[in-house]
Amino acid sequence: MLEVIHLSKIYQDRKKTVEAVRDISFQIGKGEIVGLLGVNGAGKTTTLRIIVTLLKPTTGSVFVNGYEVTKEPENVRKQIGFLTASTGLYARLTGRETLMYFGKLHSIPQHELNKRIDEAIQLFHLSEFIDRKCDKLSTGQKQRINLARTTIHQPDLLILDEPTAGLDVLGAKAIVQFIRNVKSRGQSVLFSTHRMEEAESLCDRVIIIHQGKILADSTIKQLRAESGIDELQDLFLHIIDERE
Amino acid sequence: MFDLKKGLTIFQKEILDILRDKRTIISMIVVPILIIPILTYGVTWFAKIQMKKMMEKEAVVILQNAQNFPALRDALQKEEKIRIIENILDTTAAIAMLRDETAQAIIIIPQQWDSLKFTLGQIPYDTLQILSLKTKEEAQIVVNRLNQKIEELRKEYSKQLLLRAGMDAEILKPFEISQVDVSTPTEIGGKLLGMMLPYMLILLTLSGAMYPAMDLTAGEKERGTMETLLISPASRLDIVFGKFLTILTVSIVTALLTIFSIFFTSSGLFLTISEEIRTKLNLHIDFTIVATVLVLLIPLSATFSALLMTLSLLAKSYKEAQSYVSPMVIVTIFPAMMSMFPGVKTNLAFSLIPILNVSLLVKDAFTGTLEPLYLITAFFSSIVVAAIAMRICVVTFNKESVLFRI
Ligand SMILES: Nc1ncnc2c1ncn2[C@@H]1O[C@H](COP(=O)(O)OP(=O)(O)O)[C@@H](O)[C@H]1O
Ligand SMILES: [Mg+2]
Numbered sequence: 001m002l003e004v005i006h007l008s009k010i011y012q013d014r015k016k017t018v019e020a021v022r023d024i025s026f027q028i029g030k031g032e033i034v035g036l037l038g039v040n041g042a043g044k045t046t047t048l049r050i051i052v053t054l055l056k057p058t059t060g061s062v063f064v065n066g067y068e069v070t071k072e073p074e075n076v077r078k079q080i081g082f083l084t085a086s087t088g089l090y091a092r093l094t095g096r097e098t099l100m101y102f103g104k105l106h107s108i109p110q111h112e113l114n115k116r117i118d119e120a121i122q123l124f125h126l127s128e129f130i131d132r133k134c135d136k137l138s139t140g141q142k143q144r145i146n147l148a149r150t151t152i153h154q155p156d157l158l159i160l161d162e163p164t165a166g167l168d169v170l171g172a173k174a175i176v177q178f179i180r181n182v183k184s185r186g187q188s189v190l191f192s193t194h195r196m197e198e199a200e201s202l203c204d205r206v207i208i209i210h211q212g213k214i215l216a217d218s219t220i221k222q223l224r225a226e227s228g229i230d231e232l233q234d235l236f237l238h239i240i241d242e243r244e
Numbered sequence: 245m246f247d248l249k250k251g252l253t254i255f256q257k258e259i260l261d262i263l264r265d266k267r268t269i270i271s272m273i274v275v276p277i278l279i280i281p282i283l284t285y286g287v288t289w290f291a292k293i294q295m296k297k298m299m300e301k302e303a304v305v306i307l308q309n310a311q312n313f314p315a316l317r318d319a320l321q322k323e324e325k326i327r328i329i330e331n332i333l334d335t336t337a338a339i340a341m342l343r344d345e346t347a348q349a350i351i352i353i354p355q356q357w358d359s360l361k362f363t364l365g366q367i368p369y370d371t372l373q374i375l376s377l378k379t380k381e382e383a384q385i386v387v388n389r390l391n392q393k394i395e396e397l398r399k400e401y402s403k404q405l406l407l408r409a410g411m412d413a414e415i416l417k418p419f420e421i422s423q424v425d426v427s428t429p430t431e432i433g434g435k436l437l438g439m440m441l442p443y444m445l446i447l448l449t450l451s452g453a454m455y456p457a458m459d460l461t462a463g464e465k466e467r468g469t470m471e472t473l474l475i476s477p478a479s480r481l482d483i484v485f486g487k488f489l490t491i492l493t494v495s496i497v498t499a500l501l502t503i504f505s506i507f508f509t510s511s512g513l514f515l516t517i518s519e520e521i522r523t524k525l526n527l528h529i530d531f532t533i534v535a536t537v538l539v540l541l542i543p544l545s546a547t548f549s550a551l552l553m554t555l556s557l558l559a560k561s562y563k564e565a566q567s568y569v570s571p572m573v574i575v576t577i578f579p580a581m582m583s584m585f586p587g588v589k590t591n592l593a594f595s596l597i598p599i600l601n602v603s604l605l606v607k608d609a610f611t612g613t614l615e616p617l618y619l620i621t622a623f624f625s626s627i628v629v630a631a632i633a634m635r636i637c638v639v640t641f642n643k644e645s646v647l648f649r650i
Binding site: 013049052053054055056073074077078080082084086087088089090091092093097101102104105106107133149 | 250265
């Protein structure tokens, strides 16, 4: 499904170079939910942006369903849905127009697209506001449109960059619910977070990233057993301390 | 790599999106339609009002030694809106009154002036002095009126002196002068438009592209929608194509509306002038003019669109984009203005310089002096410049350091 192989990313400008990601490798299988865990600046966003073809790797390669991100970026993009905390919507388009637009860019035939939009309206409870301009919607309503937009092309892999950041309890709960649903449909999810408890409640597996390097790739249960630490924060700090 | 269908999907969406924005409607439709008549009529109207105000105001003229020249005093007293003061004999005090605008002019009749000489048929050979402040417009209007009055008096006296000497007053005009204008109506109407239109056209083509260029790039980054678009299956080239075409369309529509507005305004203005002048000024648009404007306008618009898009792409926010694109206005104004300088003539070198070539050739088309060779060279030069600008735009759009600046 997803294969990351010896991936590195160096940001370079006139003033400085930043080694944001240093030789990381991991895999995600079909239907798996994996959390990418790390503090601010650990390299989460950079990694995810490379997977979704927004950035080019400095070295290494990434395959999504067998397509390589630098060689066939357009095919890779068909396999994935991407959502970040800062993802905005076109303020002057309605929810329906937004879904139509991205559906068309994904070359979904018109009748099929109409069907999928109807399904999305059901699934995300959009009927009340689907034909209202996005700038007239509440944060929660925008979030639901965004989730529908992320999945309109039925991607095999969902990449979510700190999806709950900046959301209230209800918003965060909706996201958690969404990730659970996705799993039941056999799609895979890679999501980044800096919150241990979120990872614990959702993930099959966590990948802990720190200063661009992977420190652990395992289940939380396994990590607890290895270290003998039960409390999540302490467990996380222990791993960073020990393996850095 | 390039998928026309996706490019057009993006174009369609961007047009819908931007047309729902009041700011686009204002800069694309309202400004070009209104700015020309407002400028034209506004300036004329304002000038008229100012003129009327000045004419209606009572002018104060200080007359010194008026008793020496009663004929002048009588003539001025008959004038409307002129008040004569005779009791200020000190010239310094009188000048002070000019400065604080309690008086507009001083006429000094010399002490030794002897009006009787006229009646006796002698020539006094003396000098009348009119004092005023050249820097005060109102005063100048008064001085003009005074000059006119005094000139009438002077003519009258010359006539009388000649009669007394037994000569005909006609001797003062030994021959007549007649000026004949042989320019054709196209040349006159064209000259008027030819000066103004290229400048307005170039600037509005630029300003029309400006808002969408910023909104579709920096604006999209600022609102956080750029990433979503970039991870859709549309390629970078599709995206640049769709956005560029949107900016180009808005810019061309703005330019075309400007042209219509200029024609309507001028025709409207012509209705207010006399029949005779109107037939002479007969506005004349033919195929050459339309073709020239279009041939030059489209690559110019493309260049502006691509450059503005590139500059705005560099910015992270709408505000930052504004500071990047505003220097382009200054760079554009100077060559655009060249159509208004009467001495500048199109030549091969000028026909190759972007913006300047449009300015000069559009003017030539209006005055009927278009040289086809220069139109061809200008067209190809514009195409090359536009292609370079578009290339720069595509390269910029593919730079991750530009799209993901932190
Ligand atoms: N566009 C960029 N240019 C230069 N440095 C960057 C850029 N984006 C991120 N970085 C740097 O790379 C490192 C990793 O950042 P990021 O991947 O955003 O981490 P995270 O998402 O885990 O907080 C940080 O030190 C950050 O400052
Ligand atoms: Mg991040």
